[in-house]
Amino acid sequence: KGIQSTVAVxxxxxxxxxxxGTRFVLCPIIAIPIIEAINILKGEGPKDLLNLCLEAGSHxxxxxxxxxxxxxxxxxxxxxxxxxxxxxxxxxxxxxQHGNIDVIDNPNLFKxxxxxxxxxxxxxxxxxxxxxxxxxxxxxxxxGGRLTKDDxxxxxxxxILNKKIGDYCNSEDILAYFYTDKEIDQELIDEFYSAYQIxxxxxxxxxxxxxxxx
Numbered sequence: 001k002g003i004q005s006t007v008a009v010x011x012x013x014x015x016x017x018x019x020x021g022t023r024f025v026l027c028p029i030i031a032i033p034i035i036e037a038i039n040i041l042k043g044e045g046p047k048d049l050l051n052l053c054l055e056a057g058s059h060x061x062x063x064x065x066x067x068x069x070x071x072x073x074x075x076x077x078x079x080x081x082x083x084x085x086x087x088x089x090x091x092x093x094x095x096x097q098h099g100n101i102d103v104i105d106n107p108n109l110f111k112x113x114x115x116x117x118x119x120x121x122x123x124x125x126x127x128x129x130x131x132x133x134x135x136x137x138x139x140x141x142x143x144g145g146r147l148t149k150d151d152x153x154x155x156x157x158x159x160i161l162n163k164k165i166g167d168y169c170n171s172e173d174i175l176a177y178f179y180t181d182k183e184i185d186q187e188l189i190d191e192f193y194s195a196y197q198i199x200x201x202x203x204x205x206x207x208x209x210x211x212x213x214x
Contacts, residue, residue: 166205
């Protein structure tokens, strides 16, 4: 009969943001995204990512027959975030895998990048497009990825984007922060600017979930 599956089809333009609903992370599954996950379990994460987690989680609980319907499941998920049991379950999982649970309460224990560079907008307007491939390559060059299998990943490197599609930015607003231990040249910054398309007309924010397939 196969396995019952549910798929949430997210928009390719609906980037998932980090920290207070304003920033999107581009780096491997290392320090910055782990902090993002911890914040979600604390109830402090970005609204769009939280909603995606709640949507996926509610379907999982129904499929596992833990709840009768999505509404009941959603209430349960919100409850375990509020009462702290969701975060405690993460600590339990890390403990049994012989990890350091102290970083969950104190994320500053993660390796910190030596260089944090803000990149500012050169013009005002609405963000119309973000070229994900270009941003991913830049993140790799900062140390947050591998060009070859022998390259070493810097667990503190990556990009945090402050502006996403549909956001308005003024000239000199911070578009992103580069996190790295490497020297950053102007060529890399120009490459970053090429990934952004900022226009002088209104751009609607994309929907997060296009469709649920059951």
